[in-house]
Amino acid sequence: MAFIELNGIDAGYEKGKPILKNFNLSVEQGELVSLLGPSGCGKTTTLRTIAGFIMAEQGAVTIGGKDYTNVPPNKRNIGLVFQNYALFPHLTVFDNVAYGLRRRKVEKPEIAKRVAEVLKLVSLKGFESRFPAQLSGGQRQRVALARSIVIQPELLLLDEPLSNLDAKLRDEMRAELSRLQHQLGITMIYVTHDQIEAMSLSSRIIVMNEGLIEQTGTPEQIYESPATPFVARFVGFDNHVDGTLLELGPKGVLVDVHGVQFVSRRPSPNLSKADEGKKVSLFFRPDDTLIGAVPGANAMEVGIDFSNYQGNTTQYAMHLGTHALRAVVVGKPVADGVERTVFSIPPEKLIVERGV
Amino acid sequence: MKNSKILILITALVFIFLIGPFIMIFLTSFSSDSIMRFPPKGFTLAWYTKALNIEMFRTTFWVSLKTGLAATATALILGVPVAYANIRFNYRGKNALELLFSSPAIVPGMVIGFSLLRFFVYVSNIPIGIGLYLGHTAILFPYTVRVVSSSLRNFEGDIEQAAISLGSTPLHAFFAVVLPNIQSGLVAAFILAFITSFNNVPVSLFLTGPGVATLPIQMLSYMEYYYDPTISALSSIIIVLTVIVVQSAEKLLGISKYV
Numbered sequence: 001m002a003f004i005e006l007n008g009i010d011a012g013y014e015k016g017k018p019i020l021k022n023f024n025l026s027v028e029q030g031e032l033v034s035l036l037g038p039s040g041c042g043k044t045t046t047l048r049t050i051a052g053f054i055m056a057e058q059g060a061v062t063i064g065g066k067d068y069t070n071v072p073p074n075k076r077n078i079g080l081v082f083q084n085y086a087l088f089p090h091l092t093v094f095d096n097v098a099y100g101l102r103r104r105k106v107e108k109p110e111i112a113k114r115v116a117e118v119l120k121l122v123s124l125k126g127f128e129s130r131f132p133a134q135l136s137g138g139q140r141q142r143v144a145l146a147r148s149i150v151i152q153p154e155l156l157l158l159d160e161p162l163s164n165l166d167a168k169l170r171d172e173m174r175a176e177l178s179r180l181q182h183q184l185g186i187t188m189i190y191v192t193h194d195q196i197e198a199m200s201l202s203s204r205i206i207v208m209n210e211g212l213i214e215q216t217g218t219p220e221q222i223y224e225s226p227a228t229p230f231v232a233r234f235v236g237f238d239n240h241v242d243g244t245l246l247e248l249g250p251k252g253v254l255v256d257v258h259g260v261q262f263v264s265r266r267p268s269p270n271l272s273k274a275d276e277g278k279k280v281s282l283f284f285r286p287d288d289t290l291i292g293a294v295p296g297a298n299a300m301e302v303g304i305d306f307s308n309y310q311g312n313t314t315q316y317a318m319h320l321g322t323h324a325l326r327a328v329v330v331g332k333p334v335a336d337g338v339e340r341t342v343f344s345i346p347p348e349k350l351i352v353e354r355g356v
Numbered sequence: 357m358k359n360s361k362i363l364i365l366i367t368a369l370v371f372i373f374l375i376g377p378f379i380m381i382f383l384t385s386f387s388s389d390s391i392m393r394f395p396p397k398g399f400t401l402a403w404y405t406k407a408l409n410i411e412m413f414r415t416t417f418w419v420s421l422k423t424g425l426a427a428t429a430t431a432l433i434l435g436v437p438v439a440y441a442n443i444r445f446n447y448r449g450k451n452a453l454e455l456l457f458s459s460p461a462i463v464p465g466m467v468i469g470f471s472l473l474r475f476f477v478y479v480s481n482i483p484i485g486i487g488l489y490l491g492h493t494a495i496l497f498p499y500t501v502r503v504v505s506s507s508l509r510n511f512e513g514d515i516e517q518a519a520i521s522l523g524s525t526p527l528h529a530f531f532a533v534v535l536p537n538i539q540s541g542l543v544a545a546f547i548l549a550f551i552t553s554f555n556n557v558p559v560s561l562f563l564t565g566p567g568v569a570t571l572p573i574q575m576l577s578y579m580e581y582y583y584d585p586t587i588s589a590l591s592s593i594i595i596v597l598t599v600i601v602v603q604s605a606e607k608l609l610g611i612s613k614y615v
Contacts, residue, residue, distance in 0.1 A: 053520075080518060082514045084512060089537055090533075103523030151523070
């Protein structure tokens with residue numbers, strides 16, 4: 001049994017209208033797992049169900065072998081870090097961090113010692129008597145982090161903790177989170193809509209959509225081999241073309257797109273022989289597209305809508321039949337006035353899925 | 357430019373209309389004339405001495421003060437949980453309940469006064485002082501709910517959840533984290549409600565009776581018989597006290613953002 005288990009969970013904000021339906025999730029001890037998905041996909045609902053702020057209507061929540069399904073949030077010993085920091089504005093940094101320890105009736109000298117330790121850990125030594133309003137965004141988030149780990153939680157939940165920070169601070173905090181996770185070995189569940197954040201931090205990513213898990217895998221598996229059309233689009237396979245599956249053979253997957261044959265040499269676990277002759281969708285990334293006919297690659301003649309020179313790359317908006325496509329290609333744009341040109345996509349960069 | 361001239365003119369007129377009467381009252385309170393008249397003649401502080409020495413003004417001031425403080429405190433104690441429930445939770449009939457809670461601020465004071473009179477005096481035979489206190493509590497309640505609601509709305513629910521995740525029960529989180537952070541909203545509600553009670557005429561008019569009156573009611577009945585500047589002097593004292601209280605609360609807590 002995994003450290004955290006959600007089994008057959010129905011949960012939501014309104015009774016009878018669950019956002020999660022028959023939801024299952026398991027997380028191993030010491031793992032940092034990201035829940036990745038667009039807003040409204042149920043990732044925050046999942047987090048709140050684990051934290052106990054949403055009580056599951058159906059199913060069971062198990063943490064460390066104990067049934068937590070009906071345990072109220074204040075008895076769960078779970079650290080929680082919010083997007084907006086949620087520090088107590090009327091308390092100093094010290095009192096913010098000491099809050100959880102005081103609730104646990106820890107002795108005063110012990111509180112002082114543990115708060116000092118954790119503030120050192122998040123590089124906020126010397127900030128004890130400041131108020132949250134006197135801190136920068138990054139410092140506030142570090143206080144929030146210190147406050148949630150000082151209670152030595154069984155589990156740390158982070159709800160988009162970096163999205164209120166500017167890009168540079170976000171990178172710093174990401175590195176810091178990563179370091180803390182390695183140092184403390186604490187189990188973390190990290191909610192984000194940012195693919196880069198999820199990839200750089202987590203050992204495992206769970207991609208969610210409309211209350212369901214679309215795919216679970218390592219960052220590399222998610223990025224390189226998206227298992228569903230949704231995940232494909234979410235990790236940047238923005239171009240989408242419809243076709244008919246011709247053959248699922250040893251040479252690859254053959255697809256007919258308006259009379260042009262495309263070959264994909266990626267595994268397509270979702271397809272079987274029975275799908276031959278049926279509608280399929282092709283996905284590929286704008287930056288996997290090559291300009292001109294390249295030997296061994298699938299060539300297609302497209303109409304150029306406009307090109308946008310960006311220095312070392314050029315961005316194209318184009319169309320193939322009725323499908324709008326995008327390409328990002330190294331080099332200068334094709335000459336002005338060229339309306340049609342040939343683009344190629346290598347067979348190993350092309351995903352074929354059942355028609356969407 | 358023409359536009360801004362018209363704007364300045366209108367603003368000036370509004371100011372004159374709002375502040376003018378106060379200035380007139382203030383000036384007439386020093387007049388040595390024995391009836392209220394503008395422009396005032398001469399200068400004397402006699403009206404102030406007289407106002408402070410009239411026994412009825414002193415007793416009714418205490419009635420107003422006690423009624424105001426007690427009704428405000430009660431309205432706050434009732435208003436805070438109601439405001440909290442309305443901000444934090446969704447429940448059936450919430451809108452209807454909100455309308456009901458704000459009705460004393462919408463229904464004309466005369467109507468409230470009269471209905472309370474029927475209820476308290478004719479039906480329940482409640483003592484005048486208690487009736488006054490209950491009536492004022494009813495009219496202050498919507499104000500406290502509204503002001504406390506707006507300060508609660510500014511307070512993120514996540515902060516409370518953070519406290520709960522750290523081990524507070526919801527009740528403890530409310531006292532340890534929510535209340536300290538809506539303090540200025542509470543003070544604003546208190547001041548607003550108290551002033552509303554202290555100035556109230558229509559409801560008090562119906563609920564006061566033989567021997568018990570509030571200060572504004574006493575001032576009205578004084579003016580029925582005497583038209584000397586005593587009332588101006590008394591009004592000036594009340595205005596100055598009100599300005600001092602509101603100004604210092606604004607300086608210390610910035611209460612205007614909640615009202």
